[in-house]
Amino acid sequence: MGNVNVTQVLALYIWVLLAFLTAIVFLIARFYEKSSGEATRYQLFLVPLALFLGGTLRYASLGQILGDTLGGLLWFLGGATQIFLCVSLYRQMTKGR
Numbered sequence: 001m002g003n004v005n006v007t008q009v010l011a012l013y014i015w016v017l018l019a020f021l022t023a024i025v026f027l028i029a030r031f032y033e034k035s036s037g038e039a040t041r042y043q044l045f046l047v048p049l050a051l052f053l054g055g056t057l058r059y060a061s062l063g064q065i066l067g068d069t070l071g072g073l074l075w076f077l078g079g080a081t082q083i084f085l086c087v088s089l090y091r092q093m094t095k096g097r
Helices: 006-036 042-062 069-094
Strands: none
Touching: 006 042, 006 069, 042 069
């Protein structure tokens, strides 16, 4: 095993937090789909998870936490996708209420 520096650990820690939060929303969407019978497309929450993972692996492989265009773009796209999916789920769950 090679040396692991602090920035690599920090990048992985951030990814674990993002993965945990994404998993919670994933489970909420799945529960709502099963209990209401409405399609929530909860599987799409795996897309931001993959984008966050890609950005994190990029940063971890470079040994830095900021400053890489590709890693930052992957994190941005993951965040934008996550926000879009969360807002769509929120609207679906609260429509007519």
